[in-house]
Amino acid sequence: MTTVRGQHLIGKTVGGCVLESLLGYGGSSAVFLAHQHNPEREVAVKVFLPRSTLDGKMQKDFYIRFLREAQAASELDHPNILPIYSYGEQDGLPYIIMPYMPGGTLYEYARKRGRLSLEEACWYLEQIASALDYAHEQGCVHCDVKPANILLDSEGRALLTDFGIAHIIRSEGTTAVEGKPGQASQPELLMGTPDYISPEQALGHKLDGRSDIYSLGIMLFFLLAGSLPFKADSTIAIALLHVHEPPPSLCMLRADISPTLDRVVRKALAKSPEDRFQSANQFCTAFALAAGLLNPADLPPEVLKDVQIEEVLAEPQVQPNLLAASPLVHVRPLRGQQAFWRSLNFTRVLAVVALLLLLTIGAALGTGALTARMTHGGTTIEATRSTAIGRALVDDLADSGDWPTSSAFFFAGNQYHIQNRSTQNVALALYAEHQYTNFRLSVTMNEVRGSHDSADYYGVVFRSAADQSNYYVFEVASWGSGEYAFWRFDGKWNLLASGPAPSLTTTPGASNTIGVDAVGDAFSFTINHKPIGSPVIDTSKHALSSGEVGLYVEENSEVAFSHLYITPLP
DSSP states (O other), rough: OOOSSGGGGGTTTTTTTEEEEEEESSSEEEEEEEEETEEEEEEEEEOOOTTTTTTHHHHHHHHHHHHHHHHHHHHOOOOOBOOOOOEEEEEEEEEEEOOTTTOOOOHHHHHHHHSHHHHHHHHHHHHHHHHHHHHHHHHEEOOOGGGGGEEEEOOOEEEEEOOOEEEOOOOOOOBBBTOOOOSSSOOOOOSSGGGOOOOHHHTTOOOHHHHHHHHHHHHHHHHHHHSOOOOSHHHHHHHHHHOOOOOGGGGTOTTOOHHHHHHHHHHHSSSSGSSSSHHOOOOHHHHHTTSSSSOGGSHHHHHHHTHHHHHHOOOOOHHHHHHHHHHOOOOOOOOOOSSOOOOOOOOHHHHHHHHHHHHHHHHHHHHEEEEEEETTTEEEEEEEOOOOOTTTTOOOGGOOGGSOSSSEEETTTEEEEOOOOOEEEOEEEEEEEESSSSEEEEEEEEEOOOOSSSOOEEEEEEETTTTSEEEEEEEEESTTTTTEOOOOSSSSEEEEEEEEETTSSOOOOOOOOEEEEEETEEEEEETTTOOOOOOOOOOOTTTOEEEEEEEEEESSOOOEEEEEEEEEEO
């Protein structure tokens, strides 16, 4: 049997079922839609079908897992666990006969629908939590909870399946699989799906039901965010992120997720099992309470005590340094390949042109400072331009103690790297405890890794609150002929300026230097020492006056920053 996809089996009869079409396949098995004659019904038949590249020992291991799945699932009887009709072996071909689920997998459904509503996510969470708590009571730890292992029937009901690597734990403290004392054995290989694996599973430690609760938390994160919290280029790297790195904040991903809801998910994703919810139902109940889908008054006091309701609903304690060290994300409106110009009335255009002339004169003077005032819409605008001649420049990236460091934020040589592992989000590092009002900034950037398409934006953040609740961002994208954009984030995204960036070097691996002048509510920008666009005046009531400076990488890219010079202006 060398055919991985199993087309050669279509039309054959296995276990009294005629295999009609291939539904899916994996490394050790294929699943077929089949017709069973006694009784007459459509079924799914899973057939042991390892890759031909596996050696004898690995094939034997997969074979044992296959039989283990059949045994484990056949002993479980729960409305949200896919039942096993029968299993056996025919002509050396082990098989499992199961109900056919026309709704496909929860993974396929979520990919098609996008981010689920809180109500819908809670609906699936409740069903799988019930299935897991039942399995745990029967001494079975699933070890591979993920949306691809959850099947949907025609009415949307969710059923947990694929117990191929489940650990069966007997009440007397022995495992049915290993027959040795303790809980779960310490596997020789990393078992489970790396994207959803618990820290203790990644480390090969003993497992109990709380490992499944962590994986359930990752699944819920995926359903709510539309993406996974951890991404890396290798299995081991992803596993290490689960062990060491905190997940991104969900409340920064979408507006309808409160800090309380975010805290519930973070508790499920605690690195230590002791710090998580101790049952899947506790997790589900806490989520429903925090989402406002359940009234605490409707629950018995002992249930509220179990889910630690005071802790769940308590106000979060903001820790600015921790927030700055974690990749926080704000989902932004999508952009097309050609950015649009913001609307400006004629009076505003004249004001901007006048400001540009004044700043140009200030630069030409070469020394001292120039202060100009003009009237715009009844408001007096003051622009101050000061040169740095005679003032020693200090690379602010050399102050490494005030920049967050982790596997995603790190120094290499004289460069500071930000590695964003997400395909949808942004990673932001703040220069902690350094406040600036008026300043001139320049920084050199090199996109080390990325797709070099319209989504690879990176740049600088300034006038940011320590908790990143508001800030300005000036960013560039080195694709095509180059593009820039200037945004204000104040709970929602506001595009202040955007357009082509012809002075940007778009060759992969090339370095670019951007410059920012921020004076009052007036801003001007340069790319490789050439002015880009027109100066911008932010006259909104939400204009930001001061705050911290930071570096910013969007999408699945890695950017190296160097030669960061920030010069305060009067």
